[in-house]
Amino acid sequence: MKEKTEVQxxxxxxxxxxxxxxxxxxxxxxxxxxIEQISGDLLSVNQGTLYPVLLKLEQEGSIASAWGxxxxxxxxxxxxxxxSGHKQLRNETENWELTTSIIARFFAVxxxxxx
Amino acid sequence: MRALNRFLSRIRNFATRSQNEERLREELEQHVxxxxxxxxxxxxxxxxxxxxxxxxxxxxxxxxxxYSEEKSLPILECLQQDFHxxxxxxxxxxxxxxxxxxxxxxxxxxxxxxxSVVYSALLQPLPYRDASxxxxxxxxxxxVGVVSVSYPNFLDWRTQSHTFSEIAxxxxxxxxxxxxxxxESVSGLAVSPNFLAMMGFRPVIGRDFxxxxxxxxxxxxxxxxxxxxxxRFACDPAVLGRTIVLDGHDFTVVGILPSDFLAPANTDLLIxxxxxxTNHSEAAHQxxxxxxxxxxxxxxxxxTSKQAKAEMEGIAARLAKEYPIANDDFxxxxxxxxxxxxxxxxxxxxxxxxxxxxxxxxxxANVANLFLVHGTGRTKEMAxxxxxxxxxxxxxxxxxxxxxxxxxxxxxxxxxxxxAAVRGIGKLIPxxxxxxxxxxxxxxxxxxxxxxxxxxxxxxxxxxxxxSSRTDVQSELKEGARTSSAGTDHSRIRSALAIAQAALAxxxxxxxxxxxxxxxxxxxxxxxxxxxxxxxxxxxxxxxxYSKDAAVRNFWAQVLQRVRELPGVENxxxxxxxxxxxxxxRTDVTIEGVAQPRPGHYPHPDLHIVSPSxxxxxxxxxxHGRSFTEADKEDAPPVAMINDRVAKQLxxxxxxxxxxxxxxxxxxxxxxxxxIVGVVADTKLYGLANLxxxxxxxxxxxxxxxxxxxxxxxxxxPAAMTSAVRSAVYSVDKDQSIASVATMKQLVNNSxxxxxxxxxxxxxxxxxxxxxxxxxxxxVISYAVAQRTREIGIRMALGAxxxxxxxxxxxxxxxxxxxxxxxxxxxALGLTRMMSSLLYQVSSGDFEIFTVVAVLLLLVAVAAxxxxxxxxxxxxxxxxxxxx
Numbered sequence: 001m002k003e004k005t006e007v008q009x010x011x012x013x014x015x016x017x018x019x020x021x022x023x024x025x026x027x028x029x030x031x032x033x034x035i036e037q038i039s040g041d042l043l044s045v046n047q048g049t050l051y052p053v054l055l056k057l058e059q060e061g062s063i064a065s066a067w068g069x070x071x072x073x074x075x076x077x078x079x080x081x082x083x084s085g086h087k088q089l090r091n092e093t094e095n096w097e098l099t100t101s102i103i104a105r106f107f108a109v110x111x112x113x114x115x
Numbered sequence: 116m117r118a119l120n121r122f123l124s125r126i127r128n129f130a131t132r133s134q135n136e137e138r139l140r141e142e143l144e145q146h147v148x149x150x151x152x153x154x155x156x157x158x159x160x161x162x163x164x165x166x167x168x169x170x171x172x173x174x175x176x177x178x179x180x181x182y183s184e185e186k187s188l189p190i191l192e193c194l195q196q197d198f199h200x201x202x203x204x205x206x207x208x209x210x211x212x213x214x215x216x217x218x219x220x221x222x223x224x225x226x227x228x229x230x231s232v233v234y235s236a237l238l239q240p241l242p243y244r245d246a247s248x249x250x251x252x253x254x255x256x257x258x259v260g261v262v263s264v265s266y267p268n269f270l271d272w273r274t275q276s277h278t279f280s281e282i283a284x285x286x287x288x289x290x291x292x293x294x295x296x297x298x299e300s301v302s303g304l305a306v307s308p309n310f311l312a313m314m315g316f317r318p319v320i321g322r323d324f325x326x327x328x329x330x331x332x333x334x335x336x337x338x339x340x341x342x343x344x345x346x347r348f349a350c351d352p353a354v355l356g357r358t359i360v361l362d363g364h365d366f367t368v369v370g371i372l373p374s375d376f377l378a379p380a381n382t383d384l385l386i387x388x389x390x391x392x393t394n395h396s397e398a399a400h401q402x403x404x405x406x407x408x409x410x411x412x413x414x415x416x417x418x419t420s421k422q423a424k425a426e427m428e429g430i431a432a433r434l435a436k437e438y439p440i441a442n443d444d445f446x447x448x449x450x451x452x453x454x455x456x457x458x459x460x461x462x463x464x465x466x467x468x469x470x471x472x473x474x475x476x477x478x479x480a481n482v483a484n485l486f487l488v489h490g491t492g493r494t495k496e497m498a499x500x501x502x503x504x505x506x507x508x509x510x511x512x513x514x515x516x517x518x519x520x521x522x523x524x525x526x527x528x529x530x531x532x533x534x535a536a537v538r539g540i541g542k543l544i545p546x547x548x549x550x551x552x553x554x555x556x557x558x559x560x561x562x563x564x565x566x567x568x569x570x571x572x573x574x575x576x577x578x579x580x581x582x583s584s585r586t587d588v589q590s591e592l593k594e595g596a597r598t599s600s601a602g603t604d605h606s607r608i609r610s611a612l613a614i615a616q617a618a619l620a621x622x623x624x625x626x627x628x629x630x631x632x633x634x635x636x637x638x639x640x641x642x643x644x645x646x647x648x649x650x651x652x653x654x655x656x657x658x659x660x661y662s663k664d665a666a667v668r669n670f671w672a673q674v675l676q677r678v679r680e681l682p683g684v685e686n687x688x689x690x691x692x693x694x695x696x697x698x699x700x701r702t703d704v705t706i707e708g709v710a711q712p713r714p715g716h717y718p719h720p721d722l723h724i725v726s727p728s729x730x731x732x733x734x735x736x737x738x739h740g741r742s743f744t745e746a747d748k749e750d751a752p753p754v755a756m757i758n759d760r761v762a763k764q765l766x767x768x769x770x771x772x773x774x775x776x777x778x779x780x781x782x783x784x785x786x787x788x789x790x791i792v793g794v795v796a797d798t799k800l801y802g803l804a805n806l807x808x809x810x811x812x813x814x815x816x817x818x819x820x821x822x823x824x825x826x827x828x829x830x831x832x833p834a835a836m837t838s839a840v841r842s843a844v845y846s847v848d849k850d851q852s853i854a855s856v857a858t859m860k861q862l863v864n865n866s867x868x869x870x871x872x873x874x875x876x877x878x879x880x881x882x883x884x885x886x887x888x889x890x891x892x893x894x895v896i897s898y899a900v901a902q903r904t905r906e907i908g909i910r911m912a913l914g915a916x917x918x919x920x921x922x923x924x925x926x927x928x929x930x931x932x933x934x935x936x937x938x939x940x941x942x943a944l945g946l947t948r949m950m951s952s953l954l955y956q957v958s959s960g961d962f963e964i965f966t967v968v969a970v971l972l973l974l975v976a977v978a979a980x981x982x983x984x985x986x987x988x989x990x991x992x993x994x995x996x997x998x999x
Contacts, residue, residue, distance in 0.1 A: 028142050029149040046173030047146070051139060052181040059124040059185070060117040072152065076145050077138065088117070 012053050014096070015039065017089040020063065020081045027068075027076040028054065054079060062088050129187045139182050147172060193509070197516035204517060211489050212521070215482045219525025219571060221883060222478030224532025226567055229471040229876070231537055231560045233464050236457055238559070242377050244315025245413075249452040250420060252282075252410040252427065254445050258719045259701065261448050264410045265441065266392070267402045268434060272410070272447075275430045278423035279412035283307035286391050287407035289822075290361035291657045291852050292347075292383075300655060300852035301343065301361075301383035305391035311338075311372075313413055321355050321370030328387035331396070337366040338385040341374035363659025364394075403441035403703075411452065424449050439714040440780065459952075463873045466950045470626060470880045473619045475571065477887045480612040480619075482521065483575040484894050487609055490514075490579050497583045511584040518576025519569070526568035530556065533564075543872040578608055606899060610931055613888075613895045617935025618942060620888035621972055623881035625943040626950060628964035630874040633955040637867060643798035643807065644694055645734025646859035648685075649826055650833035650840065651693060653855040656821040660848070667819040668749070670847060675726060677843040678827055683836060686828040688732040689815060690725040693824040694798045695862035696855070704811065706765055707775040707788060717780065718765055720757075720809035721800055724820045729812075730795060732828045733859075740772040740793030747814040754817070755789040758810040762794045765809075776811075789813065802866035804955050826859070833858045873953060885972070888935075889979045896928045897983035907987055908995025917988040924987045928980025929973075936969055 012035075019034045020026060026034070031054075032047045057063045062085035070076035081089070147168045154164030172178075205212040243249055253261045254268065264272075269284045276282065286305040291298055304310075308324035317323060318338055327333065337359070339348075348354045358365045366386065392399040398406055414423055427447040435442040454461075490497075497510060534556060654674075661667045671689050678687040692700050703717035712718075727743040729735070738759060747754050755776070762771045775788040797807035815823070825844070829836045837856055844851055864871075900907070907920055947959040957964075 027145065029146045032146070047150075047171055048143065048173045048175060048178035049181070051142060051178055052185045055182055055185050056121065059121040061120040062117065070145065070149070072149065074145055074148065075141065077142050084117070 012050065013057055014089075014092050016050070016053060016057060016079075017062065017081065017085055017092070020079060021086070021089055025068075025078045025080040027070055027078050029076075031079065057085070061085075125186065125188050129191055136179075136183070139179060143172065143175065143178075193512070194516065197513045198520065200513065201517040201520040205520060208489060211485060212524075215485050215521050216524045216528060218478045218481050218485075218887065219522060220528035220532055222475040223526050223529030223564065223567055223571065224536060225471045225880065225883070226475050227529055227533035227556070227560060227564050228536035228540055229464075229467050230563050231533065231556060232540060233468050234557075234559055234563070235555070236464055237453070237461065241453060241456070242375055243452070246452060248414045249314070250279075250412050250414060250423065250449045251452055251455045252412055253448045254405060254431075255448045256445050258444075258716075262405045263408045265402050265405050266399045266408065268442070269408070269410055271434055272427070272430060275433075276412075276423075276426055278415055278418045278426045280415040281309055281313045282410060282412040283310040283313055284388060284408055284410050285310065286388060288386065288391060289655055289854075290384075291363075291655060291850075293360050293363075293657070293850055298850045298852040299347075300653075300854035302381050302854075303337075303384040303386060304378065304382050305386050305388045307388050310411070311385070313411070316373060316376050318370030319373045320352055321368070323370065324385075324387045327389075329389045331389060331392050333387060333389035333393065335364055335366045335390050336369045336387065337361070338370040338372055339368055340372045340378075340383050340385075341376065343383045344371050362657045366390075401441075402438050409455075420449055420451070443714050443716070460869050462950065462952045463869050466626065466953065467873060467876050467880075469946070469949075470623055470877055473623055474880050474883055474887075475567070476574070477616050477619050477884050477891075479571050479575040480616045481887050481891050481894075483578050484609055484612050484891055486518070486575065486579040487582065488894065488898055490583055493583070507584040511580045514580035514583050515572070515576050518580070519572040522568045522572035522576075525571070526564055530561075530564060540872075540876070543868075543875055578612075582608070606895075606902075609895050609898070613891045613931045614935040614938065616884075616888040616891040617932050617972065617976070618939035620881065620884040621936050621939025621968060622943045622946055623877070623884045624968040624972065625939075625947060625964060627874070627877040627881040628968050629947060629950065629954055629957055629959065629961060630870065630877050632957045632961065632964055633953065634867065634870055634874050636956045637803045637870065640799065640803045642694065642803060642863065643735060643796045644859075646695075646863045648830070648833050649733065649828050649859040650836055651696065651824050651826045651855075651857055651859055651862065652837075652840070652853050653696070653698070653822065653824050654844065654851065654853055656851070658821065660850075661821055664749070664819045667821055668816055671726065671815055671819075671823065673847045674825065674844055675728070677846055678825070678840055681836070681839050681843060683829050683831045683839075684827055685830050686728055686732040688726045688729040688826050689823040690723055690729050690733075690826060691820055691823055692721055692723045692800070693826060694733075694800045695802065695859070695866055696824060698822075698824070699800070702778050703780060704776050704778055705781040705786075707777070709765075711781060718761075718809060720761060720811045722778075723810060723812045724815050724818050724823070725812055726815050729826070732826050733798075735798060736796040738794045738796060739770075740791070742793055742795075743812075743814040748816050751817075753787060753789045754792045754814065756793040756795055756812040757791055758795050758797050758807070758812075760797050760807055761809045761811060803863065804866075833860075870953060870955075885975060888972075889975045892928055892931055892976055893979040893982065895931065896924065896980050897986065899927060900924060900983045900987045903987075904990055904995050907990045908992045911990065912992040912996065920990075921984050921988045924984035925977070925980050928976055928984070932973060932976030936972055939972075940965060940969070 015035050015038075016031055019031050023030075023034060028050060032050050035050075036047075054063070054065070058065055058079075062082060063079050064082050065077050065079045067075055068078040147165065150168035150171060151161070151164045154167050155161055159167065240246055252264065252272070254264050255261050264284065266284065266286075269282075273282050284307050287302065288305050289300060289302045292301045293299075306324070308326050308328050311317065311323050319341070321338065324336075324338070328336070339354070344350055344354065354368050355370070357368050359368060360366075372385070398404045412423075414420065424447070427449065431442070431445060431447045435445055457464075500510060501507070537556065656667060656670060661670060675687050675689065678684060692698060700722045701719050702722050703719055705711075705717060723729075725743070727745055727747070730737055730742050739762075740756070742756065743754065757765075757771060765771075766774060771791050771794060774791050776791070777786050777788050795810075795812065798810065799805060800808060800810070825840070827833065827836060827840055841853055844853060911917075911920065943965070944960055951959045
């Protein structure tokens, strides 16, 4: 149970970083909407869980936030990637690709290949 | 790095209690608003749109909780809550809190006080450069034990040894300081020129000694101590280059010692050893002359004290072969410099430290017991908490926090107790011990207190905390369940605690009992003289004024005459080597008509030079023959008295009176034989616990001495005579200084100071232990009675007699006490062996003391069980049964 939420939180954090990298500064709802669009199920419910993740990333120094004005002219908190966030995203992307390529190779292996 | 950033932000948020709940609320609000607009755009009604938006957002409470968890440090917040809760709990039970805090304060306070003494005496670094590498060297001989070093031997040690990087000799000297205002007796050290630098000190102003100042004939210079400079010269820097007069000789002041310089002996000034050699050429060049010259050496890098010891033994053996007359059988004794300060007090301090830790353990057991009783009233509360979702570890943490809070208050109060106690202890401690430092509540002591507070909280808190966290929810919450299933387990812990208390108290009581018996035995020891109503002081004559024997004789005769004329004076005498003083003089003797002993194996008695009135003044018994008279003058035949031990050991089965002996060795060309005229009782020269030694006496007129003790027997309080005696001395010579004024009673008491301190403190601690132990047993029994009221009621309804119930309860108390005493006796038999060096003619397993202590403890246990037992017999069956 616990392991699953951690994986999700980690994944969610990476998605947040990537979204901010691609689209630039966004408010919470904007981030949630993009992630929902791209990942489908992952954030179609319980969108509130995004906010503790945002806080964590901010406390870690990967993103920064400031009040701004949203499209409906209301006060909204905008998040943007910091320099350390860019670096983190690069590292994690590399890690991620490495992991997936290894796992992919494992899945591709057939019995006769190992003879 | 990122984890660190996150942690720092959380700490910051915790510390500033930043509450940005508002920010999250606003963000969520905005989120929902945007989603609603989106939904409406997709065709939903406004209400439905908002509903769907909220569903999509999920459980807001969970989000909020996780958000605030992320923001701050939940553990710290819990701790803070627990702390406030503990304070509230303790305030709700003021009786429990007061007793627990007081008990802990006594335990912690006693520990703090004793530790502050232990720290300053045993642990605090001595103020020397790399002090742990400094060793004090002396010579040893089987005849006497440890004696100081002869200067020629020191010179040979220095050239031959390689295990010491530096080595310096320190000759104790004393002078009559005159030429400023009133004369003053000052003590000092004649030191090798490298001494100060080796110890890591430099003069604050002026210069250190130079290596050339080790040679004979060097100019007389001196370095003054800071306190002498302050006292006599008001810290005037112009004193450098000025001349002061010591024993009539001019000395040029070349430097001032720093104020924190700690001399191994009482030191007003330093002179270079070359000056001492010039003035004492005989003593400095005689290999057999061992005066007051300890040697200090610094171990070379990488050398252990064992290696140094081995090398020095080798050198000593070579020197013994080379100079058998002076050195045969002489070895070398090495001790770390700290031991030279602490000496024999170390075992006493360690015993006291052990004892005071026992007191703390007993106090902890008591508080643990209190806690358990207090806890039983709270089992329902705990069960409810667990039922509402508190984890076992949370309950455990909360209970430990409560102990910690109690312990903290106990510690704070304890420091106050210690503050008062340290002053009291300061008066009990032998002054010589405190030379190593001052007893004070300093930082290391406070760190120790903090450690003890934590430790105590853990020791007494762990049992109740474990206990509470294992509360059985089901049975506790049932209506009317009075006795918990954990009850038996519970009372077993409490009984174990009471047993431990009885055992610890017994060990302490045995220790105190053994000390008491030793001190009693020591006070029964006959010192061989009458210390009551006797005043003693030391007078050192100035060499220049009294260079002729006639002048010395005349001075002592006049002083005695003037002092005897004083009202209230019964008798007066002058003497050297007076019992219990630090001045000792021993010399080899040769007995006429006895085969020459091997070199180095001559009898080596203590020598007393005395006036004829000495025996009467000090009340020393004349056993045989006659005492000295005024007729034993310089031109009369030389005479001597011997003590009983000399008579028995050197003249077995014969009458020593009329026999002759001489000082030194018979090889001397013109022997000066002394005829023995009397035999006197042995005196305890070196303290009551020490064996008596060989002693010989010669009349002062035949062996005039420039430094003697004046002893005055008075009919009134001897201390009150001090100023009258002083003026009598000044009336003979107004420039004569007087030192070391004390009553003989004080000197005898000082020799017992360490034992007395140990006894008083051990007695205090064991009384405390006994009291706490009694409270412990009383608590357990009376609680058991309260718990068993119904059972007792049933027993009585079924026909049990009141006497039977009384016996049953008393029996329970006795069983606890007896078990504790059994364990305690076994522990005491093992532990008291560690204090055997403090005991005098009492074995560490003394049957009498063990019996008395056991009976005492049993009586206390009876008293402690009596009240609850009486309460049990007064139970009315009807009332007890209706109690439910």
